[in-house]
Amino acid sequence: MILPVIMAGGSGTRLWPLSRGNFPKQFLSLTSDLTMLQQTVLRLKGLRQLPPLFICNEEHRFIAAEQVRQLDLEGAAILLEPVGRNTAPAIALAAFKAMQDVENAAGSEPLLLVLAADHVIQDTQAFHGAIAKAQPLAEAGKLVTFGIVPTHAETGYGYIKRGKAVASSESRVASENSGELRGTAEASGEDQSSDESRVSSHGFVVASFVEKPDADTALQYLGSGEYYWNSGMFMFKPSRYLEVLREFRPDIYAACEQAMTRQAPDMDFIRINQQAFMTCPEDSIDYAVMEPLCGGTSGTHAVVVPLDAGWNDVGGFNALWEVAEKDAFGNAFHGDVIATDTRNTLVHSGDKLVAAVGLDDLVVVNTKDAVLVAHRDRAQEVKAIVNRLKTDNRSEVSFHREVYRPWGKYDSVDMGQRFQVKRITVKPGAKLSVQMHHHRAEHWIVVSGTAKVTNGEQQILLSENQSTYIPIGVVHALENPGKMPLELIEVQSGSYLGEDDIVRFEDRYGRD
Incomplete structure (x- = not known):
């Protein structure tokens, strides 16, 4: 079973101003109505899998939690990292969690499928199909990574150089223990007529x-045909990953083991x-685990x-343009866009009409509080803008004008030296914290819906225009007791x- x-x-940061510190790209709807x-x-639908484990x-x-809830996933868990320590420790937490679940449920050990x-x-x-090929190798104790077959000479990715094909005995024995795998391979049309075909197609x-x-x-x-782009996706047994981690990075292993000895469920x-x-050191799985496995007596364990x-x-934005649906002139438009004599251009409009005239190979991104204009070939350099925003301590580096909260969201519509106007949306049944302000x-x-308000010693119900x-x-x-979203305008002064x-x-959300 796959976990x-x-x-x-x-x-x-290379997708700023769409992606920001408090709302990065994995939570954005960039290529469809669904978020990434x-x-x-x-x-993952169609695989035999356990409910996903999210690392956040x-x-x-x-x-x-809200985006997972929208998918109606049963049994999914979200494991919280107190601080970021890169991928090697994060995956170690997942591996320890998987082994603890196996011990508690007296079940069989799953295979971890690590995805961004x-x-x-x-x-x-x-x-x-690639997962089906990786599964018997992971079952045999290999640490499997997925190498992307390159389509062009990309300088922005790390690469993986392949060696010899996996030994037939290792691949065949594992395959014989996985009837499910063979069924998947047959369904995908793979030739199962010889050991050699299985070996070359597995890894x-x-x-x-x-x-x-x-x-x-x-x-x-690219010309050699021996290199793949490093995808950062993996499959292996959790016990095997922890074994290798303990061998090469015992400091990371010990810190993560200790961190997982005390777990506290908190809502989702x-x-x-x-x-x-x-106390855990920071390192990636590539440096901490996969690279040390290459060469020497361990050289056949990384596949x-x-x-x-x-x-x-x-x-980056050029990559977003590449995967986006384009018109006959190579333009990728999102939102309210009108263009004339414009080619090979990405325009992303969040809340207003964007008119483009005579543009070629550009990126134009409009959000409620920022506009980016860049040449597509230099769009990666937006990172320099982000660094400048950090240096200047500007809020735009981390926050959109519209900010999401567990109870809903607010949009800072206007502000001055001693006032601020927000449009607040409260989800049905949600409640903001009981609080006060000094300044x-x-x-x-209330614009629409019903508000249940605690105001000092009073509790009152407010409806539209009250x-x-x-x-x-x-x-x-402030609480929304109704079944429809509550919309209100808040005017702060002080x-x-x-x-x-x-x-x-x-x-109710456990915030300080």
Whole structure:
């Protein structure tokens, strides 16, 4: 049985201003109406799998939980990392969790299928076929990675050099223990007539991992046919991963083992020992585990399975343009866009009409609070803008004008030196924390729906066009008791309007 482990961390800074610190690209709807996280989950349909395990950080936990809830997944769990420590520790947490579940349920050990939540895979059938090839190798104790068959000489990816084909005895024995695998392979039309065909189609020993090359070297890699793009996707037994991690990085192993000794369920989340995990070194699975397996006596334990399935990590706007649906002139438009004499251009409009005249090979991205204009060939350099925003301590690096909360969202419509206007949306049945402010008063005007308001000692119901005033220092709360979203306008006024001027007395979402 397969246990999907979906890594939902990362900041996606090369897609700013769409992707931001508190709402990165894995939670965005970039290539369809579904978010990238949701697409990652749905492309697993058809596999024999356990409910997914998501790895997420504290800051994004409610966004991840809401998007998982929308898929009606039963039994899915979200494991929270107290801090980011890269992929090797994150996968170790998942492996320890899987082994603990096996011990508690007295079941069989699953295979971990480690996936990023922010990749595009256009050919689901080919993706499932590669998983079928990887499964017997992982069952045999291999650590399998998926190598993307390159389509061009890309300098932005790391590469994997393949070695010899996996030994027939290893592949055949594992296949004979997996009737399900053979059925999947037959369904995909693979030739099962000889051992050799099975060997060549299953995978290859990893000869080496290679850093991002220059253009000339990338061309050589492409021409040789021996190199794949490093996808960052893996399959292996959790026990095998932990065994190798303990051999090569005992410090990471020990910290993660200690962190998982104390788990605290919290709503949709699994919290671990924060103090123990804080001591864990930071490292990727490539450096900590996979590269040390290449060469020497361990050289046959790292295996690459080729994957040719329309993969793209959407690492920037040019990549987004490549996977987007285009018109006859090579343009990819999202939102309200009118264009004339425009070619090979990506325009993404969030909330207003964008008119394009005479553009060629450009990227134009409009959000409620920022506009990006760049040449497609230089769109990766948006990272320099993000660094500048960080240096200047500007909020746009982390927050959209529209901010999501576990109870709903708010949109900062207008602000001045001593006032701020927000449009607040509260989900049915949701409630904001019981709180007060030291420096601001608030006026609430209901636009639609019904609001249950705590205002000091009073509890009142407000409907459309009714309002209330919350003075400075008064304890208050807002709740939607209805079955439709509650929309209201909040006008704040005072000497300080920052989000940190909140004293919470009670909060159903566990926030301080």
